[in-house]
Amino acid sequence: xxxxxxxxxxxxxxxxxxxxxxxxxxxxQYAYDKYASAEGIVACGIxxxxxxxxxxxxxxxxxxxxxxxxxxxxxxxxxxxFEAKDLFDITKTNASSFIDxxxxxxxxxxxxxxxxxxxxxxxxxxxPVIELQNQLDQSLTAAQPIIKTKGILNFGVDRSQYIEHVxxxxxxxxxxxxxxxxxxxxxxxxxxxxxxxxxxxxxQSTSQAPFGAFYRNGDVxxxxxxxxxxxxxRGDQLICQPIKGTNRRLDNPEENIVQQAKLKSSLxxxxxxxxxxxxxxxxxxxxxxxxxxHVEELYGIYAFRxxxxxxxTISGTVDQDINFVDVISALFPMGSMTGAPxxxxxxxxxxxxxxxxxxxxxxxxxxxxxxxWDFNVVIRSIVYDDAHQLxxxxxxxxxxxxxxAEEEYEESLLKxxxxxxxxxGE
Numbered sequence: 465x466x467x468x469x470x471x472x473x474x475x476x477x478x479x480x481x482x483x484x485x486x487x488x489x490x491x492x493q494y495a496y497d498k499y500a501s502a503e504g505i506v507a508c509g510i511x512x513x514x515x516x517x518x519x520x521x522x523x524x525x526x527x528x529x530x531x532x533x534x535x536x537x538x539x540x541x542x543x544x545x546f547e548a549k550d551l552f553d554i555t556k557t558n559a560s561s562f563i564d565x566x567x568x569x570x571x572x573x574x575x576x577x578x579x580x581x582x583x584x585x586x587x588x589x590x591x592p593v594i595e596l597q598n599q600l601d602q603s604l605t606a607a608q609p610i611i612k613t614k615g616i617l618n619f620g621v622d623r624s625q626y627i628e629h630v631x632x633x634x635x636x637x638x639x640x641x642x643x644x645x646x647x648x649x650x651x652x653x654x655x656x657x658x659x660x661x662x663x664x665x666x667x668q669s670t671s672q673a674p675f676g677a678f679y680r681n682g683d684v685x686x687x688x689x690x691x692x693x694x695x696x697x698r699g700d701q702l703i704c705q706p707i708k709g710t711n712r713r714l715d716n717p718e719e720n721i722v723q724q725a726k727l728k729s730s731l732x733x734x735x736x737x738x739x740x741x742x743x744x745x746x747x748x749x750x751x752x753x754x755x756x757x758h759v760e761e762l763y764g765i766y767a768f769r770x771x772x773x774x775x776x777t778i779s780g781t782v783d784q785d786i787n788f789v790d791v792i793s794a795l796f797p798m799g800s801m802t803g804a805p806x807x808x809x810x811x812x813x814x815x816x817x818x819x820x821x822x823x824x825x826x827x828x829x830x831x832x833x834x835x836x837w838d839f840n841v842v843i844r845s846i847v848y849d850d851a852h853q854l855x856x857x858x859x860x861x862x863x864x865x866x867x868x869a870e871e872e873y874e875e876s877l878l879k880x881x882x883x884x885x886x887x888x889g890e
Contacts, residue, residue, distance in 0.1 A: 469584040479603035483508040494674035509574025519550040519567040529789040542570030543828040546821035555810040608659035615656030630869035645803035648860030656855040660685035675840035683851035692841040706800040709733035709774025732866040743799040750794040752780030801825040824858040
């Protein structure tokens with residue numbers, strides 16, 4: 465029998481303040497995701513956990529695999545930072561970190577709920593229903609301003625450095641070293657004091673992203689309005705949905721139809737997309753049954769609150785009981801945030817990007833008791849370190865032979881625009 469709680473969204477976020485580890489995943493009732501399993505899922509508290517701090521510790525991979533084996537049949541939530549790639553002997557990161565976060569962290573939660581409008585369906589809890597309801601009813605804190613102290617803003621690289629790096633990458637492309645590479649920059653705030661709970665509430669109302677995430681890991685918070693799924697597993701089907709191709713969404717519906725047609729017909733955007741589709745097909749073929757990997761949709765165009773995106777869908781068949789680590793070692797980092805060939809692109813990312821990406825370009829998500837899972841791509845996000853008063857917004861784009869350095873710089877700013885607007889009180 466399902467137990468259902470009444471919940472006010474403000475009360476839910478206030479209740480989560482009492483937990484050092486929680487995750488809230490929101491689809492915002494996005495209408496175009498046929499693989500969606502819930503409007504939202506909330507998990508908090510820790511029964512068991514595994515954390516890997518050092519991404520150079522290759523021996524920890526077996527411990528991670530054992531963790532998933534030992535907790536089969538349990539809810540598991542957590543994240544992998546971008547630098548977790550180093551665990552799988554992909555490349556070696558030498559850049560410094562701006563916000564420190566564990567390389568990998570997963571936990572079996574004490575409480576798990578499915579969120580449905582103003583109801584919480586209890587999927588797991590060690591507390592009686594009436595006590596949970598009382599805690600939620602009594603957990604309402606006074607509204608907080610999102611930004612209390614704005615802090616000092618710096619760019620990880622300035623405009624001239626960004627353009628210089630993109631032109632250097634274009635030289636590698638013209639020489640044939642790579643075909644495509646995802647190059648990113650970051651806006652970094654120091655002395656920032658904010659309320660991440662109010663921030664996520666604002667992001668929810670302004671973005672309505674299908675892979676939104678509000679995640680706390682100790683002093684570090686992730687507020688994400690991600691539109692992109694990294695990978696999902698439904699039974700024996702593995703699904704990846706890379707996004708490559710972006711333009712601004714126009715307010716006038718008829719004008720935006722024309723805008724979407726421009727995106728779909730763009731040779732540059734199609735080239736970006738199909739290269740990553742081919743890369744993902746190759747990665748998936750390493751762990752899917754022979755002949756089972758196929759493209760369900762190529763160059764799909766979807767409208768989000770601020771942008772239009774080109775999304776392709778690839779699926780394949782896997783052993784239903786496959787260990788999550790076997791899949792992640794084949795697919796991570798996701799092709800949309802790396803490039804092709806992946807190893808060469810990652811080597812250039814490590815060489816040119818001055819800071820570790822951390823949670824950005826990583827993934828957060830869950831595995832359910834039936835062995836199904838869903839993980840996003842951490843983009844369109846603000847990462848906040850409460851203890852050190854640091855905040856970061858990152859974005860990038862795919863550099864191909866058709867790229868223009870100045871246009872790539874402007875596209876990266878477009879992707880950060882709505883988040884910067886929130887911080888600026890817009």
